[in-house]
Structure formats: C-alpha cells, structure tokens
Amino acid sequence: MLDAERLAILTESAKYDVSCSSSGSKRANKQGGLGNASVGGICHSFTPDGRCISLLKILMSNDCQYDCEYCPNRRSADVKRASVTPDEICELVINFYKRNYIEGLFLSSAVFTSPNRTMELLTDTVIKLRKVYNFNGYIHLKGIPHADDALIMRAAKFVDRMSFNIELPSEKSLKLLAPQKTRESLILPMKKLSTALTYDKENKVKKGGVIPAGQTTQMIIGASPESDGQILRLTEALYRKMGLKRVYYSSYIPVVESPKLPTVGAGLLREHRLYQADWLIRFYGFDVSEICDEGENLSPDYDPKCAWAMRNMHLFPIEINTAPLEMLLRVPGIGAKGAYRIINARRFCALDFDNLAKMRIILKRAKHFITCKGKFYGSESGNAVKAALMLDGIKETREQLSMFSCSSVALSALSGEI
Template identity: 65%
Template structure:
C-alpha cells in the first residue's frame, strides 16, 4: 500500500486533498446532512460532495467548514469503516502546515468560515493526537486564524495532549460510535468505552474549571462545547436504548449535540447488515433528540427500552397517542410543560402562547397567527373549552400519519411551520 505524502510544497496537492476530504464525509458530527443529491449537467451546487460541511455556532449561526482528515492511514480496524487497516483504498497524509495553508487560503476566498479536522489513527493514538494538536496550535498562533475549529479527539491518546488541544479548538468531539459496549467490542475492537468517555469527562472538567476560573482572565476553552456521533443500525440496539444513552451523555457529559448516522454499508463485512438503516430512522432519532433537549421529555417517555421509534409519525405525536388521558390541554390555562407536550406546538410557539395569554383568552385563529401547527395540535387542545379535533383515536392516527408522510391536502388548519419543523426542530 502506498501512502501519498507531501512533496515538500506547502499547499496540498489535489490528489491528496480529494482522498482526505472524501474520507472525512462519513463523520456527521459536524451537522452535515445525509443528502445524496449530486450535481446535474450544467447544474449548480452539489449536496453530496465532500470537502465543505456545515455546523452551528453557539449563537445559532450556520457556518461552512472545511472538512478534512489529517490522514486516512489507520492502524485500527473498525469493521464499518472504509479507512480501516488492511482495506485496499488510496491513503494520504497531510502535514500540519498544509492543513493550515489550505484553511487560510479557503477562508480568504470566503469558501469557509472554519475547519473540521479529524484523523484516522496514524501509527499510534499519541502520534495522531500530537499532529492534530500541532495543526490547531499552528493555525491559531502562527497563522493567526480566529475562525471556528472543530477538532476530533483520538481515543487512547494521552489526556495531556487532549487538554492542550482543547485550548485551540472551539469544539471537540469523541465519537461514541456504537450504542453499546458489546457492539463496540465487536465492531470497533480497538476502541473501548473508557477510551471514548474518559476524554469527554476530562474535557468537561477542563471547560468547567476554565469557566469558573475568573481570576486569571483565561481564554475560554471549547466555547462551543463537545459533541458526539453514533452509528445507528449497524448493531442491534433499539431506539429506546439509543435515547437512554443520549440522555446520559447530555446529562453526565454536558454534550451540546449527539449526532445520529444511519448505517450505510460502504464496506463488506460478515458482522454487518447488508442493508443501510435508512434516513427515516435517523430523522426520527433527531426528532426524539429535540424532545430530550428542549421539550422536557425523558428517554423513558420517548421510547420503551426494547422498541424503535414509530415510523408513521413523529415521536411527540407517538407519545401523545400513548397518553390520551393527558389531553385535551386547555390553551388558556395550561402551564409551559403541558403546552410543550402538545403535537404541533413547538417551544417557540409555547412561549408565544404564554406571552399572548397575558392580554386575553386565545382562540384557534390566534394560535394560527402564532404559527402553531393546528392540523396536528387541534386533536389535542381546547381553546376556551372548544374542541375542533377528531374524536376517534384511529382517525387521529390516520390524519397524523398522512401529515407526516407529506401526502395530505392543505386544509384550513394548514400551516407553513409544519413544513419547517424538520429544519427548526419545532414539533
């Protein structure tokens, strides 16, 4: 196997750039979408191309990032990965200066606003982490780059290197990869639960101490926090188990986001399914994740331990259908927690209702103006005692499923916000 290295020039050549950006595309912990739409002849844009991805800053801005691996030459053998050791793929490695030059050049041309830097495990975890650290340190101190940097952590690397790297990055992420220790052992045997969770804990403690240390006016470390990614559908864990793991990661590790990546069979392996997990499952997990983070739901409420999320409707509708005794909720009296449980009332909508209610009772027309998705909400609410929803449970189920599949006709209660919910997380 030939590994392509730098020929001495400072700017990376196109061949290695292609290998290193293409190899990075399977990591979704930067917020890239899973779209498969590529450019057409004479068309504009390409949603499936590698190289540039998107992320969201703590203040909600969407930024474009150069997404690249330092190297795809790996000594580990994760069974689902096209870069695993022994796989017959082109290998390349970039130098820290090449990554820095490229980032700065792209930034100056306004192609990107930051860098998403990851790496395969090159020779040893410490060698790799050292190279990553050198790259981000150079970028900040020699190249004076103040743009956004998302850096992947390498499992089993020396914690001192990880702590040092955190000083230069805005965000770091350790991918938990698989939802259970047993699956990790089977499919990514060199990675252990401890090698992924311990650095997360270290980084959490570092950022906490940094935040509390006001005496020495230290620069903030990891201002955009930590994220992680797990592959869904490569192993037998249910959505119920996955949600419980995510809940624990948010609670114990203070993660900003958990990203879910539907398994794609990009390499052949006897221990892996032949078919991908499908984007609908990934989508439902993201919806459930919003319920965990912004709607006050627990993992236990979202999905029973041994079950997957239903495909027909979103997890908030599914919860509402399982809990008919909770409804209808009276819009003019319900507290915030109850409003957040109504399908079709997003968290923004719930706050709007609370504010508007101070000036008088609200009607269905008022709710419509507040962009509440009435075609869903109407089955679960009353306004001054009035109810306009379907009374029959089966009819509600059918209507909700139709709405979710996007095949229903527009109605009086139709609302642009329902179409936006996938983007905004308003459920």
C-alpha cells in the first residue's frame, strides 16, 4: 500500500515537468480554505477534441543516479527519497479513477539502478494497467534516456503519448549541465517513435499501433546561454522533421545552487513569447527565419507576430475581402480561427468593421494593417502604430501570468489566437 509520505514526495518531485498546463502555479491554500494549486499530484492535459482532463502526475522514483545540475532530484541533492512499485501505482490509479479524481496518468521517473531497469519497471506498470487492471484511460509516459529501443517501443504500444525531454537547447549545454545524458540518447528514441508513427499512419494501423496521441518534449529555457533564435530553430526541426505534437518550454527557476547555473530565473515573459512564436510556426505558416535571427532573442515589448508585421509594413494594409488566407494569418489581431471565419463569411457578403468585431477580431491591433471595403481606420504613422502595439504588449506583460482573468490575453494563452 502506498503511504501518504511517499505519495507526497513523488508527486512533489514530478511537479517541475511542464507537459501539462497547470504546472507552475504558486497559489497555496490558506487556513480554512479549500484547494491548493501549488502542491503536486494532479495536472491537466488537453485531448485532441479539446477536452481538459485530470491526470495523476507522479514519479516512480526520485532516487536518481544522474546528476543533472538544475534538477532538485539529482544524485547529489539532499532531498527525501522514495520509490513505488508498478502494483502500487496501478492500485493508486484505479482507486483515484474510481473516485473520479483523475481520468489518466502522467508517469515519469528518475533514473534509479539503471536506465534499462527503470524503463522496464515503467513498461511493466503501463502493461499491468492495460492488461491486468483493464484501464483504458489516457497514459502519458516519459521515456528514459539510454534505455534499450526494444523496451521503449514495447511501452509505446500501451500508452497514448510518450515524451523524451530534450532538456537543453544545445549539445554543449547538455554536456555541461546534464553530463550523463547525450543528445543521441534523447534524439534517437524520438526518431524511432516518429518512424513507427509514420508507419502506422501510412498503413492505417489502429489496434496495436504506437502512441496515438504522438510525442512531445520539454526544454529548459534560461539555464544556458542559447538565444531564442537557436531555441526556435531546434523547435522548428522537431516539429517538421520528427512530427512532434508539442514542444514545452520550462522557464528556468533557480531551485538549486550551482556555480554553473544563473542565479536568477529566466522569467515567464520569455517563456510566453516563445510559446507565441511556437504557435506562429505550427499554425500560422511562419518560418523561424521570419520570426527571429539565430543569435537574437524575441522582443519582450511586442508579441512576435506584431514584431514581424512592424518590420514588414510595406506589405500592409491588406483588403480583408480579397486577401489570401496566408496574409490574413499574418495580421496582428486576427487569429487562426478568425482568419478561417473571414474566408468563410466573405463568400456570402463583403465584410465591414462591424462584421469583424462580431467575429472577435481584435480590431485595436488589426485596424492598422487592414482595409474593409477599401476603408482604412488605422494610423498612417509607423511610430503611432508602434506605440499603440507597445501599449498592448505592456498590458500583456502584466496580464500574461493570470490564467484566470477573462482578458483576451489569457484567452490567447489558452487558444494560441494571436
């Protein structure tokens, strides 16, 4: 039976993995209050049909043989250690599921004993859950670097999603901060999974196929000196060459002291800008070279789409009733959904500003870049446009940390509409 102390240690140790949208909140419970957003345990994920589901987020062990400089669970850290068995995890998942606490499992582990033994136990757990406990809920499994391919591919047949954390944006930083891991030990299993996914897709394999929800990865931002331009080039390669579903960015937080690490965190604004650029690459048809030069960082003052539009004012304004989809997607204030709504609606009538407002286009941004039936309501002066967008950017900087406000910024963080 899994006791409360081990459960607390292993859920707390898992909380720095950001592959779910609820990670990172610091709001603790107050005396007499209900709920506590800062403790680990339950995280949330989104299914392909947009539902938000609760997952038990836990490590099988935090007793790590590796010594990654930035990690609170590393070998040399002075923290309480705990481990659980596959059966203990299975029973916990089933009990929580029956009580309606969770709908799925996010299972990871520190590397205890050896990579193969760790991967073997993780694989045993998911196979038991599926075959012995008949559990058909969602499972996201973290892969263990340096584990045998055969073990990884076996686990991939029983889980919905798998991820290997790429950890740091360059091999040099990986050598410095996570010396036991190599770039190959992280990239090669991702490539294998990607090949298997492509095979399943081409051969229409459903039953017995691998990871139907695809693979994701996570990168720590700001623990090492790579620029946003370098990070985004790696991101683009992971999406285009490996077909990853998501790249998660985890802004570095100095939870351990080390002369090799910065003493201040990277800040959530940098992480937010990277997510915005990530959406541009995935859904708006941008190449990374249009967003940011290799050695540069994204502007903190403007979102990356506004920054691109201001560098390319000669392409605007565009007429909303005739512009191609590719250009509509590049207008600040018109999100991907908005661009498709415009394309559909204008088949029936010519659109004006009132129509756009009803489609939730953010006109205070978009008006500087569009005409409607030939009319232009924006500012002619590039400086005035810059000032207006910068004000918006400052507001965003202040608001972007709140997931709970009703502002358009909070909505954009969830929906990626920029």
